[in-house]
């Protein structure tokens with residue numbers, strides 16, 4: 001279990017308990033923080049887009065090809081930053097305890 005600090009689209013900050021082994025998208029979706037995860041983690045919707053705190057972003061494994069393609073695809077509609085990630089591609093583990101993310105605007 002890792003506690004993740006989440007800023008929602010209204011600027012509210014929550015501490016969310018994230019069980020190890022689960023995609024971060026599911027944790028954020030189930031916490032009703034505005035993440036829809038429409039494609040269920042198939043890298044094809046972009047509704048799980050988050051901005052990871054820069055100090056944490058560099059600790060994550062790099063985005064895979066599918067994730068990068070989806071981030072490129074949503075650039076037209078939403079601000080995609082160097083720390084942008086699809087939360088469906090981040091698997092929670094203990095090393096993420098204390099990570100800070102911000103929910104990106106809706107696609």
Ligand code: FES
Pocket residue numbers: 025036037038039040041042043044045046047048049070086087088089
């Ligand atoms: S849930 Fe669709 S891209 Fe992440």
